[in-house]
Amino acid sequence: MMSFLLLVLTAAVAHALQPLQGYHEAAGIPQAARIQAEEQAVANSRIIGGIQVNAGAHPYLGGLIISLVDGRSSICGSSMLSNTKAVTAAHCWWDGRTQARQFTVVYGSDRLFSGGTRVVTSNVELHEGFNPVTYSNDIAMITHPAVQYTAYIGPVQLPTGTSQYVDTWAVAVGYGRSSNDLMVSEAMDKRQVTLHVISNANCRLTWGANLVLNGVLCTSSVSGMSVCAGDAGGPLVAGSGTARTLIGIVSFGADAGCSLGFPAAHTRVTHYVTWINARID
Structure with a gap:
């Protein structure tokens, strides 16, 4: 019985840690x-938790x-x-x-x-x-x-150099949902949340080396706050005011839910800045 329960638990955890597909x-x-x-x-529409912001903030x-x-x-x-x-x-x-x-x-x-x-x-x-x-x-x-x-x-600034931004506090902003449930609420404006950039080595402990490649940047949730459904494609920025720099593009999170403490994965902008610049020049 113990072996069966362990297998069930392992399968459940593995499913929870699948990136959102489709x-x-x-x-x-x-x-x-x-x-x-x-x-x-x-x-x-909406960041998990976070602070409501006005139109000019981002x-x-x-x-x-x-x-x-x-x-x-x-x-x-x-x-x-x-x-x-x-x-x-x-x-x-x-x-x-x-x-x-x-x-x-x-x-x-x-x-x-x-x-x-x-x-x-x-x-x-x-x-x-x-x-x-x-x-x-x-x-x-x-x-x-x-x-x-x-x-x-x-416009937002693009990064220069090859910084990994590990231990940087960065801000994500979006219109995604504000909790794991789909309840209608009155707090529907765009929201921002401050997240902690973690190393890819740390992130691979959750997502594995096949998903956390060099072109990925990960953030850890803070007090249950993270990016969530609907925030995909949105910005993760470092710095403040007019000096904000785009360091990530929201990519994927855990299929099981976005307020459960799993790291969120972003496209690492420094890895793709040459590709980006070739298309905006």
Whole structure:
């Protein structure tokens, strides 16, 4: 009996530590419906816990409303690099099961489905090495119609050098869900959370060497706060104010839930900065 229970427990833990597969079906589509319903209900999407922020706090954040080829809607985040370019996670466009048709990029708004400046595009370039099973090379470049910079809309800096950012405190921001449940609440504005960057060696203790490659950067949750469903593709930044630097792109977390203390994985921007610069010059 003890052996059987151990096997069951081991299997449960292994399942809990699987990265979220089929992002749109599992997270993006239900989160899009929930956030839209919340915004309409309160008449006026999400980091786990975190601090509610106003529209001008992170002017580089671009919310993504994703129109899928089957007619449904999903959501992600992105980071503005110029007035015509933004970077996101590749799995926001193609998650291995579901294909996007177009992005509506939302800038300068504290809500995803209303307000701000909105541009529509289907011009999305995935990294040629993207693998939707392992989430390796999980990065994509968005090209969209030009938008005007304002106090609420502006680009984020790219990193220089090869810093690993271990032990850095970084800020993630997004419209994803605010808890593991899907209860409707009135706190539907974009939120930010401060996370601790951990070493890849430490992260591999949870996710394994096959997932935590050199192009991955991991953060640990703090007091139950982390990135969650709907935050995929969004920014992880270091620094403060106008000196904020994009160091990560939200990639994946545990299938079992995002407030359980497992590390979150981000695309490491320093690893891809040459690829990025070749597409914004």
